[in-house]
Amino acid sequence: MKEHIVIRTVSRGLIPFIQLFALYVVAHGDLSPGGGFQGGVIFGASVILYVLAFGMPEGRKRISEKMSDILTSTGVLIFAGIGVMCLFAGGAFLEYNALAIWSDHPEYAKHHASHLGIYGIEIGVGITVAAVMITIFFETAGHYDD
Amino acid sequence: MIDLLLLFFLVVCALAAISIKDLLSCTIMLGAYSLVMAVVWMRLNAVDVAFTEASVGAGMSGILMIAALSRTKRGEAGGKNKRMFDFRNTLIFLVVVVTCGILIYGTMDMPDFGDKDAPAQTHVAKRYVEKGYEETAERNMVSAVLAGYRGYDTLGETTVIFTAGIAVILLLRRRKRR
Amino acid sequence: MIEFVLGKYNYWIHILLMMIGFYAMIAKQNLIKKIIGMNIFQTAIFLFYISVGKIDGGTAPILWEGGGPYDNPLTHTLMLTGIVVSVSTTAVALAIVIKIYKAYGTIEEDELLEIIAAEVSEDGSSKI
Numbered sequence: 001m002k003e004h005i006v007i008r009t010v011s012r013g014l015i016p017f018i019q020l021f022a023l024y025v026v027a028h029g030d031l032s033p034g035g036g037f038q039g040g041v042i043f044g045a046s047v048i049l050y051v052l053a054f055g056m057p058e059g060r061k062r063i064s065e066k067m068s069d070i071l072t073s074t075g076v077l078i079f080a081g082i083g084v085m086c087l088f089a090g091g092a093f094l095e096y097n098a099l100a101i102w103s104d105h106p107e108y109a110k111h112h113a114s115h116l117g118i119y120g121i122e123i124g125v126g127i128t129v130a131a132v133m134i135t136i137f138f139e140t141a142g143h144y145d146d
Numbered sequence: 147m148i149d150l151l152l153l154f155f156l157v158v159c160a161l162a163a164i165s166i167k168d169l170l171s172c173t174i175m176l177g178a179y180s181l182v183m184a185v186v187w188m189r190l191n192a193v194d195v196a197f198t199e200a201s202v203g204a205g206m207s208g209i210l211m212i213a214a215l216s217r218t219k220r221g222e223a224g225g226k227n228k229r230m231f232d233f234r235n236t237l238i239f240l241v242v243v244v245t246c247g248i249l250i251y252g253t254m255d256m257p258d259f260g261d262k263d264a265p266a267q268t269h270v271a272k273r274y275v276e277k278g279y280e281e282t283a284e285r286n287m288v289s290a291v292l293a294g295y296r297g298y299d300t301l302g303e304t305t306v307i308f309t310a311g312i313a314v315i316l317l318l319r320r321r322k323r324r
Numbered sequence: 325m326i327e328f329v330l331g332k333y334n335y336w337i338h339i340l341l342m343m344i345g346f347y348a349m350i351a352k353q354n355l356i357k358k359i360i361g362m363n364i365f366q367t368a369i370f371l372f373y374i375s376v377g378k379i380d381g382g383t384a385p386i387l388w389e390g391g392g393p394y395d396n397p398l399t400h401t402l403m404l405t406g407i408v409v410s411v412s413t414t415a416v417a418l419a420i421v422i423k424i425y426k427a428y429g430t431i432e433e434d435e436l437l438e439i440i441a442a443e444v445s446e447d448g449s450s451k452i
Contacts, residue, residue, distance in 0.1 A: 030284040032386070033193040035292065037408060041201045048209065069315075076308050079301055094297040096282075115283040118293045125304050129408075132311035133206060136415045139318040140422065141213035153337050160341055160364050164348040169356055176360055183367050191384045191395045192374050195403050199367070202411050207363065214418040215356065218425040222354045222432075238351045246343045250336055258331030260380035262393070267379060271398045278397075279387050287385040287397035288404070296401065303405045310412035317419040 004053070011053040018046040026126045030118065036125030043126070044133025056142055068135050075128025082120045149189055155182050167222045173211045180204040194288045334375060341368035355421050355431045359414060366410045370403040 026039030051059035083094040091098025096117030100109040159182060163175040180203030187196040257264040274295060278287045282294035292300055345368060348361025377399030385397040425431050428439055 029289050030286050032286065033197050033288075033384075035194065035286075035289050037404065038194075038197050038201055041198075041206060045201070045205055072308060072311050076304055079304055083297075083301070094301070096294075111280075111283045114281075114294070118282065118284060118289065121293050121297065121300070122289075125300070128304055128308055132307050135311045136210065136314050137213065139314050140210060140415075140418060141216070143318075143320060149334075153334070156341060157337070157344070160344045160368075163360055163364065164344065164352065164357060169354070172357070172360055176363060179364065180367065183371065186371065187374060190374055190378050191382060192377075192400050192403075193384045193386075195370070195374060195400050195407070198404055198407050199370075202407055203363075203367065206411055207414055210415055210418055211356070211359075214422055217422050218356070218431055222357065235351055238347065241350075242343050242347045245346065246339060249339045249342070253332060253335045253339070256332065256335065256376075259334055259375065260378055262379055264376075266376055266399070267396050271377075271396045274397060275385070275394050285387040287387065287394065288400045291397050291401040292404065299405060303408050306409055307412050310415050313416045314419045317416075317423055 007053045011049055015046050015050055018049070019043055022046065022126075022130075026122055027119075029122045030115070036122040037129055039122075040126040040129025041133060043130040044137070047130075047134050048137050051137070051141075056138075060138070063134060065138075068131050068138070071127055071131035072135060075124045075126070075131065078124030078127070079121055082117055082124070086117070149186070152182060152186050152189065156186065169215055169220055169222060170212070173208055173215065176211070177204045177208040180207065194286075335372065338368055338372040338375065341371070344368075353433045355424070355433065356418075359417050359421070362417070363410065363414060366406070370406055373403055374399055 022039045022043035024039075025034040025042060026036060029035035029039075047059070047063060050062070082096075086095050086098050087093055089098045089101055094117075096114040097110045098113075099117055100106045100113040103109040103113070156179065159175055159179040163172050163179055166172050166175065180199060184196045184200040184204065187199065261267075274291050275287060278290040278294075279285060282290040284290040284294060342365055345361045345363070345365030349358050349365060352358055352361065377396030379393050379395055382393045382395040383391055385394045385400065387394075421431060424436070428436055430436060430439070
C-alpha cells in the first residue's frame, strides 16, 4: 500500500479543483471555448481519477449504479423538457425567445430568455455526458473474475 | 513551417499506431496522435474542437481502450505464415491507392486553402457570424450555432451518447443472481 | 502550377492520413487494431473538414470588439458532433470486442472465422 500514497494524496487534493474547473467550463460556454460536452467529460474524468487512485469498490460506494443510471436520463430529460417548455410558451420547439412571455416586460426580455434557455441546455448536456462517461468506464473496467 | 512539422508528426504517429505489435504501445501512440491533432486544430483557430478532442480523444478513448485491453489479450498474434506482401495485403493496398487517387482527383476543383470567397463561407455561415449575437445572445459563435440555430441536432447528439451508455450497460452488466 | 500545389497540398496530406486509417481498418487482423484504424480515419476526416472553413487572417469564432474576419463556425459545430459520435462508436465497439473475447477466446479475425465455420458446420447454430 505504500506505493499508492503519493497518488492518493495528490488525488485527494486535486479532484475538487478538477470538478470546479469542469463546472467553470460548462458555465462559461457562451464567453470562452467550452460548453456542455467539454465540461461533462472533465467531470467524468475526475471521477475516473478517483476510481484509479482508490480502487473500484470505494468508487462504487461514492456513485452507485442507480445514481449513475438516473443521472444519465436526467440530462436528456432537462434538454427535451426545456424544448417542450418553449412549446407551452407559444413558440416552436427549442425557440428560446418565446420563453420571454413569462417575464414582467416581454418585449425587452427576449435576449435574456435566449441566454437562460441555452444555459439550461448546456447543463443538461453536461450531466448526461458526465454520467455516461462514468458508466462506460465502470462497465468496461470492472468484473475481473470472469 | 511549424504546420508542416506538425503534419509530419501526425503521419508518423498514425503509421506507428497501426504497425506496432504490442497493443498497449499502440494505444499510447493513438493518444499522442490525438494530442498532436488537437494542436493542429489550435493552429487552425478551432478552439472548441481542440478542447473536445484533447479531453475526449486523448483522455476518454485512451482509457477505454486500456480498460478493454485489460480484459482481452495485450499482444497481437504474429500470424502463422503471414508475410507483408502476400496476395490479400497487396490487393487491399491497391484498393486503398485507387481510393486515394479518386479523392485527390476530387480535390482538384476545390477552392484554395483560406480562400475568402469560397462557397463554404458565403451562404449560411455569413448569417450565423453577422447575426449570431443579436439573435441568440451568445458571444461564442460555436455555442450560438450548436445550441441556438441547430439545437435539434444537439438533442440528437445527446441521445446518441445516451444510447451508447445504454448499449454498454446491456452488453456488459451482469444480472444479479436472485 | 506551383501555386496550385501550394494551395492544395494540405488537403492531400489529410487524404493520406485518411488512407492510413482506411488501410488499417481493412487489412489488419486484430479487432482492436481495426478500432484504432477507425479512430484515425475519423479524426483525419474532421481535420479535412475544419481546414475547409479556415479564412486567411481570420481569428477564432468568438465575438469581441475590433475582431477581424472570423473563421467559419459552422464547420466547427458539425465536427464537434462528429467527435462525440466517434467516442460513442468506439465505446460500443470495445464492449462488443470484450464480449467476443469472452465467447470465443480470441480476437484475431482469421481464427474467429475458422472457429465460427467449424461450429456452424457441426450443428447449424452459433455459440453466442
